[in-house]
Amino acid sequence: MSDLGLPVKRRVGPDGLHMFDRRTGLNLLFDEVSAPEEEWDRAPRQVSIALTNACDLSCPFCYAPKNPAVLEASRLCAWIDELDAEGCLGVGFGGGEPTLYRHLAPVCRHAADHTGLAVTMTTHAHRFTPQLIDALAGSVHFVRISVDGVGPRYEAIRRRSFVHLVQRIRLIKDAFPFGINCVVNASTLPDLDAVADLAASTGAAELLLLPERPANGRPGSSPHVVDALHRWIASYCGPTPLTMSEGDTGLLPTAQPLPREVGLRSYAHIDAAGMVRRSSYHPAGERVDSSGFIAALDRLRQKGAA
Numbered sequence: 625m626s627d628l629g630l631p632v633k634r635r636v637g638p639d640g641l642h643m644f645d646r647r648t649g650l651n652l653l654f655d656e657v658s659a660p661e662e663e664w665d666r667a668p669r670q671v672s673i674a675l676t677n678a679c680d681l682s683c684p685f686c687y688a689p690k691n692p693a694v695l696e697a698s699r700l701c702a703w704i705d706e707l708d709a710e711g712c713l714g715v716g717f718g719g720g721e722p723t724l725y726r727h728l729a730p731v732c733r734h735a736a737d738h739t740g741l742a743v744t745m746t747t748h749a750h751r752f753t754p755q756l757i758d759a760l761a762g763s764v765h766f767v768r769i770s771v772d773g774v775g776p777r778y779e780a781i782r783r784r785s786f787v788h789l790v791q792r793i794r795l796i797k798d799a800f801p802f803g804i805n806c807v808v809n810a811s812t813l814p815d816l817d818a819v820a821d822l823a824a825s826t827g828a829a830e831l832l833l834l835p836e837r838p839a840n841g842r843p844g845s846s847p848h849v850v851d852a853l854h855r856w857i858a859s860y861c862g863p864t865p866l867t868m869s870e871g872d873t874g875l876l877p878t879a880q881p882l883p884r885e886v887g888l889r890s891y892a893h894i895d896a897a898g899m900v901r902r903s904s905y906h907p908a909g910e911r912v913d914s915s916g917f918i919a920a921l922d923r924l925r926q927k928g929a930a
């Protein structure tokens with residue numbers, strides 16, 4: 625098993641000096657530290673990476689591109705090294721389904737052994753086996769599991785057994801800290817209480833609520849659904865912390881520890897074709913070529929996307 629004990633990462637940005645320990649998830653911000661902009665770290669704080677567009681499910685709201693694409697492992701490891709050197713704190717692997725990426729375990733091992741990055745992944749969880757868990761143990765710091773409903777509603781969306789999902793969650797929870805991701809739309813909204821109960825009973829560290837995005841000819845969550853979601857959040861009393869993406873929170877009171885580190889300073893996405901984007905569903909992108917990730921990010925910024 626890797627020693628996850630590389631030194632605590634240090635990042636300088638517009639909000640001060642940020643220290644991060646991937647083993648515990650501890651964040652410390654020294655906001656009295658003020659550094660000139662030329663000394664700020666250049667990488668986004670977090671980068672999500674679609675390893676492959678392949679997936680063995682076909683969820684109706686999926687916005688992952690359907691063209692075949694997969695990242696080449698040695699290029700990916702070079703980007704991971706660059707992200708680490710330029711002050712990024714964590715990478716989140718997704719897809720498609722990341723467990724279908726055949727280099728998943730060695731790439732995670734590379735990130736754990738050679739960088740101080742936190743390694744997370746988002747998965748439907750059905751391909752997790754004791755063997756896969758053994759291969760990832762010690763090099764993955766957090767697993768996000770997609771669960772948009774319980775029982776028949778889950779099975780109607782994902783076309784997989786809910787009982788099997790719960791078995792996979794119990795396997796994962798014994799090996800990794802984990803959270804639950806829930807796409808919220810008119811059909812999943814009624815199951816929010818049950819999903820929150822599942823998160824609490826399985827010991828999830830967070831419940832990430834994702835209003836459905838427009839994709840595949842579907843309009844995404846209506847303002848009515850988003851209002852109902854915000855009301856549900858306002859009345860929520862459960863033990864699992866709730867999280868949302870920047871831009872989804874509306875007028876909800878939220879903790880914003882890094883209010884000046886926004887846009888491409890905060891987050892970027894690399895798709896499975898090797899393009900860097902503001903998010904996985906944002907149309908504008910820049911190819912990460914031999915000049916590296918930061919050069920592509922700078923070109924994206926110059927396009928006015930930051």
Ligand code: SF4
Nearest residue numbers: 679681682683686720
């Ligand atoms: S599991 Fe994820 S990637 Fe696969 S079809 Fe569903 S939403 Fe898309």
